[in-house]
Amino acid sequence: MPTSPATIPDRPVSDMPGRTVAIDVAGIPLVCDTLGVAFLERSRTLIVSDLHLEKGAAFARRGMMLPPYDTAATLDLLDAALRRYRPTAVVSLGDSFHDRLGAHHLPPIYETRLRGLMAGRDWFWIAGNHDPDRPANLPGDCVETLAIDGLTFRHEPTATTRHAAGEIAGHLHPSARVVRRGRAVRRPCFATDGTRLVMPAFGVTTGGLDLRHRAMEGLFDRSVLYAHMLGRERIYSVRFANLSG
Numbered sequence: 145m146p147t148s149p150a151t152i153p154d155r156p157v158s159d160m161p162g163r164t165v166a167i168d169v170a171g172i173p174l175v176c177d178t179l180g181v182a183f184l185e186r187s188r189t190l191i192v193s194d195l196h197l198e199k200g201a202a203f204a205r206r207g208m209m210l211p212p213y214d215t216a217a218t219l220d221l222l223d224a225a226l227r228r229y230r231p232t233a234v235v236s237l238g239d240s241f242h243d244r245l246g247a248h249h250l251p252p253i254y255e256t257r258l259r260g261l262m263a264g265r266d267w268f269w270i271a272g273n274h275d276p277d278r279p280a281n282l283p284g285d286c287v288e289t290l291a292i293d294g295l296t297f298r299h300e301p302t303a304t305t306r307h308a309a310g311e312i313a314g315h316l317h318p319s320a321r322v323v324r325r326g327r328a329v330r331r332p333c334f335a336t337d338g339t340r341l342v343m344p345a346f347g348v349t350t351g352g353l354d355l356r357h358r359a360m361e362g363l364f365d366r367s368v369l370y371a372h373m374l375g376r377e378r379i380y381s382v383r384f385a386n387l388s389g
Contacts, residue, residue, distance in 0.1 A: 163177060164178070178377070179221060184292065188229075188230075189293075190233070192234065192237065194237065194240075194345035195239070196347035197240060197241045198214075198247075198250060214347065215251075215254050218347050222346070232266065236269050237313065239274040241275040242347075247279035266284075268284060270299050271287070299313060299315050300315045308339050309340070312343065318333050318355050320333045320371035320387050321387060321388045322380075322382055332345060332374050333374065336372070337365045338368060355384065367385075370382065371387060
C-alpha cells in the first residue's frame, strides 16, 4: 500500500517495526499484527476473529462450489501467528466455523492439525451468529462473552458506545479504503477509537465491510477513530477522517 505522511501518520510500534502497531483499549495495551491477530501481553493472550473455517464446504453443501482450500490456508496463517507469539491462551471471537455443521464435518486431517495448534494452551471459542453452538469434537471452552485483564470479548459489538469501554469484538469484518495519486486501495483493518476494538476477519476467504458503512454507525467516536490497515509488510494507521468513501 502506498503511504502518504499527510494521511498515514506514524504510530507507536512494538519490537517488530512496521509489522505491528501498539494500541490501548480502555487503557489496556495490546499489539495488532499484520497477520490479523491482536496480542495481549500481560496475559499472553492471542485474539483472532471470524476464521470461518470450512466456508468452502458450507457453500458446497448449498450447491455452490468454491475451491476447497480455505481451511488449510487459514490454519497455515493461524499456525504462523501462534509461532510468532507463543500465547498461553487464545480467544477466537466467534464465527470460527462458517456454519453449525463445519466443526462436525471437519475432515480428520484438519481436525488433527487444529487440535495440535490448540494443545498446551487455554482456548476459548466465543459463540458467533454462524456457529452459536460448541464446536463438535474439539476441546476448549465455549462462551458468549469472556473477561480477561479488564477487557470484554464478544462476537458482536454492543450497539452503542455507552457500554463499549474495554470491548473487543468481531463480526463486522471492518475494512478501509484510501486513495493516493488516483489509486485506491482497500484492506482489512483493526478499527479502534481507544474505547473498543473491532477486529478484522481472519479467514482467508472472508470479505470486509467498509468502516463507513451504516452498520458501523454509532460504534465509535469518529473524531479519534483509527483504521489500522493490514498491508503485506506493515500496518498503516489512518485516521477515519482521512479514509475514502
